[in-house]
Amino acid sequence: MFFVADVERAERFYLDMLGFRRDWPADSEVWTVRQVSHGECEIILCQDTRSDRARLFIELTAEAFADLHREFTERGVPVRETWWGYDCMEVLDPDGNALLFPKSD
Numbered sequence: 001m002f003f004v005a006d007v008e009r010a011e012r013f014y015l016d017m018l019g020f021r022r023d024w025p026a027d028s029e030v031w032t033v034r035q036v037s038h039g040e041c042e043i044i045l046c047q048d049t050r051s052d053r054a055r056l057f058i059e060l061t062a063e064a065f066a067d068l069h070r071e072f073t074e075r076g077v078p079v080r081e082t083w084w085g086y087d088c089m090e091v092l093d094p095d096g097n098a099l100l101f102p103k104s105d
Contacts (some may be wrong), residue, residue: 007047062104
């Protein structure tokens with residue numbers, strides 16, 4: 001679960017920039033909690049006034065990592081190289097929550 005200041009803004013980032021899809025609620029329903037997914041990765045976005053940040057460590061095969069890196073590059077997603085026990089690709093959402101993808105050997 002990622003806490004976000006504006007669930008609409010966060011959802012747009014995950015859908016439009018990262019290629020996630022909306023799982024729930026239905027498009028016609030207005031909630032301050034949403035679930036989005038990309039493949040087998042599911043994230044709950046919860047609108048809240050908390051200012052803390054979260055990290056999600058997502059391990060992929062070498063092929064899936066390359067495909068995702070290419071997809072992010074094509075979409076213009078800002079990524080950076082970082083170290084978090086491994087060389088990783090990091091993506092920050094608008095609220096500073098981090099998605100970390102370790103590079104496979």
